[in-house]
Amino acid sequence: MKDVIIGLFASAGYDRAAQGVAGAGRKLAAELGGKLHAVLLGVADEATKSAVASVVDVLTIADQAALQEYQTENYLSALAEICKAKQPAAVLLSNDTYSQELAPRLAHRLGGSAGADGLALSVVDGKVRVTRSVYGGKAMASIELKKSPAVVWLRSRAFDTAPARGTQAEISQATVELPAQLSATITERKVEAGDEARLEDAKIIVSGGRGLGGSEPFIELRKIADILGAQMGASRAACDSGWVPPSWQIGQTGKKVAPGLYIAVAIHGASQHLAGMSDSKCVAAINIDKDAPIFKHCRFGIVEDYRKVVPLLIERLKELKK
Amino acid sequence: MALNIIVCLKQILDPEIPVRDFRVDAEKKEAVRGSANLVTNIFCENALETALQLKEKVGGKITVISYGADSAEDSLRKALAMKADAAIHLLNEGNPHPDALTVAQTLAAAIRKQGEYDLVMVGRESGDWGVGQTGGLLAEELAIACVNFVDAITATDSGLTCNRQTDVGADTVVAKTPLVVTVTNNEFNVPRIPKTRDVMMSYRQPLTKWTIADLGLTPDEMNAGNSYYEVVDLYIPVKEINCEFAEGDTLEDRVDKFAQKIIEVTGTM
Numbered sequence: 001m002k003d004v005i006i007g008l009f010a011s012a013g014y015d016r017a018a019q020g021v022a023g024a025g026r027k028l029a030a031e032l033g034g035k036l037h038a039v040l041l042g043v044a045d046e047a048t049k050s051a052v053a054s055v056v057d058v059l060t061i062a063d064q065a066a067l068q069e070y071q072t073e074n075y076l077s078a079l080a081e082i083c084k085a086k087q088p089a090a091v092l093l094s095n096d097t098y099s100q101e102l103a104p105r106l107a108h109r110l111g112g113s114a115g116a117d118g119l120a121l122s123v124v125d126g127k128v129r130v131t132r133s134v135y136g137g138k139a140m141a142s143i144e145l146k147k148s149p150a151v152v153w154l155r156s157r158a159f160d161t162a163p164a165r166g167t168q169a170e171i172s173q174a175t176v177e178l179p180a181q182l183s184a185t186i187t188e189r190k191v192e193a194g195d196e197a198r199l200e201d202a203k204i205i206v207s208g209g210r211g212l213g214g215s216e217p218f219i220e221l222r223k224i225a226d227i228l229g230a231q232m233g234a235s236r237a238a239c240d241s242g243w244v245p246p247s248w249q250i251g252q253t254g255k256k257v258a259p260g261l262y263i264a265v266a267i268h269g270a271s272q273h274l275a276g277m278s279d280s281k282c283v284a285a286i287n288i289d290k291d292a293p294i295f296k297h298c299r300f301g302i303v304e305d306y307r308k309v310v311p312l313l314i315e316r317l318k319e320l321k322k
Numbered sequence: 323m324a325l326n327i328i329v330c331l332k333q334i335l336d337p338e339i340p341v342r343d344f345r346v347d348a349e350k351k352e353a354v355r356g357s358a359n360l361v362t363n364i365f366c367e368n369a370l371e372t373a374l375q376l377k378e379k380v381g382g383k384i385t386v387i388s389y390g391a392d393s394a395e396d397s398l399r400k401a402l403a404m405k406a407d408a409a410i411h412l413l414n415e416g417n418p419h420p421d422a423l424t425v426a427q428t429l430a431a432a433i434r435k436q437g438e439y440d441l442v443m444v445g446r447e448s449g450d451w452g453v454g455q456t457g458g459l460l461a462e463e464l465a466i467a468c469v470n471f472v473d474a475i476t477a478t479d480s481g482l483t484c485n486r487q488t489d490v491g492a493d494t495v496v497a498k499t500p501l502v503v504t505v506t507n508n509e510f511n512v513p514r515i516p517k518t519r520d521v522m523m524s525y526r527q528p529l530t531k532w533t534i535a536d537l538g539l540t541p542d543e544m545n546a547g548n549s550y551y552e553v554v555d556l557y558i559p560v561k562e563i564n565c566e567f568a569e570g571d572t573l574e575d576r577v578d579k580f581a582q583k584i585i586e587v588t589g590t591m
Contacts, residue, residue, distance in 0.1 A: 072469070097470065097486075102458075105468065124554075135344065136452075138339075139557060141555065143551050184468070188493065189488070189492075253506075261588060271338060295567075299566065300580065304576070313577050317584065
């Protein structure tokens with residue numbers, strides 16, 4: 001009961017979210033004095049297998065035909081069966097849609113406790129504690145998960161990546177028993193064009209708000225994002241107005257992100273929005289109102305009409321990036 | 323296919339309370355209410371709106387359930403005003419901060435007691451603690467399927483078709499009943515505003531009140547000791563961030579400084 005399992009989806013590859021989960025897992029396993037296991041669900045390519053094997057002690061691959069694509073009940077059964085056999089102290093997952101769906105149910109099946117949206121993990125008296133933001137980012141809480149295993153999903157980018165160990169993990173294949181019939185089946189998966197990468201995993205986010213006044217300014221913001229290799233985000237007001245897709249929304253009712261740099265353009269900083277981005281490591285803002293709440297979260301900013309700033313900024317960033 | 327729908331509602335401290343007015347009681351490990359309103363969690367209202375639209379298409383009955391303090395009655399009355407058919411208040415006696423498993427166990431017992439059901443709808447997470455586990459734990463307690471992040475449901479003779487938001491788009495999930503869904507927001511499930519007359523009428527409608535004993539649960543069975551998790555610390559983080567505003571004689575100078583800062587930060591990442 002000292003080992004830590006990280007649950008990964010082969011379909012995501014060893015992406016930044018998985019790397020953060022592995023990094024958190026490595027530290028937690030060291031604190032508990034146990035091994036770090038990875039369970040890779042689905043058919044992984046060699047690069048993913050090798051990348052995961054280089055950072056964990058034990059890698060279990062579950063890639064039977066029914067696990068090729070995510071189906072909740074199959075993935076839940078597979079993960080529960082493997083975890084039951086390994087008796088870990090903790091199971092760590094990413095904060096993607098599917099992991100959040102699995103975590104509480106997995107905890108229930110294992111007789112453990114689940115913790116949400118962890119920004120930090122620690123062990124006190126043998127129990128795992130999760131630090132997370134609550135009340136829409138206005139407060140922080142430390143929550144002790146009383147039942148073992150502790151099943152926690154983690155905020156992407158909140159954790160450093162795991163270092164390579166220099167040796168490859170012991171690899172095994174698991175064949176698990178799956179439900180004969182599914183009560184709920186995913187029959188179609190739609191991907192919004194151009195947004196295949198998860199906003200939660202973005203290193204840099206350029207985000208626009210109500211102050212932009214329409215969809216066209218987002219074309220300009222996209223230029224900044226392209227120069228910096230950033231992803232695009234938006235406030236609820238911009239999404240509700242139909243200027244950009246709902247999947248761009250960052251906030252209490254949207255996505256919760258923690259990028260290295262968050263550039264807020266014409267975003268006033270309503271509590272709704274701050275709830276989704278205030279854990280960013282560095283915030284910069286362009287806003288016409290010096291008293292806008294967003295500046296209270298900024299490390300640096302510029303008080304000016306974005307329409308004057310953005311064209312100059314695009315040119316200057318291009319020059320500096322040369 | 324007429325549906326028996328249960329919608330679970332949580333009453334929370336208004337998340338729109340300004341940061342400057344927000345306080346926590348570190349001893350009790352809870353937010354101080356002060357002059358802030360108590361409101362129905364927005365995702366729970368999205369769930370109710372989705373349920374109302376579904377019922378308008380296929381018929382059936384909507385029962386709303388809330389587990390909480392006396393004030394939770396306000397959330398239930400509002401739901402009745404929005405045209406839910408029946409309301410059940412699960413009285414929370416002596417456990418002011420039930421953990422997620424306690425909530426799920428209590429709701430599951432109430433759902434069983436109220437009789438047959440096809441669909442249980444909960445909000446994707448709450449605006450206070452944002453634990454996001456009620457749906458999943460409830461599905462396990464009831465031993466039925468669960469689909470998360472649903473923003474629209476259509477009913478067919480063979481079951482329910484859910485549109486589920488994902489990180490990169492959407493899934494179509496076809497499910498048998500009974501089913502639990504956790505509901506997220508979209509432009510089509512913005513909660514309706516009840517008419518004044520319906521608000522007044524809602525106070526004349528019956529409201530069922532059940533205690534834990536009525537549910538046949540003993541304190542041990544309902545995890546009253548909060549053995550699932552415990553909040554050990556709650557605090558307002560001190561963020562001493564002084565925004566460095568780009569300065570200069572011309573706009574070009576200021577934008578240059580701003581751009582240089584951006585490059586400096588991205589270079590350290």
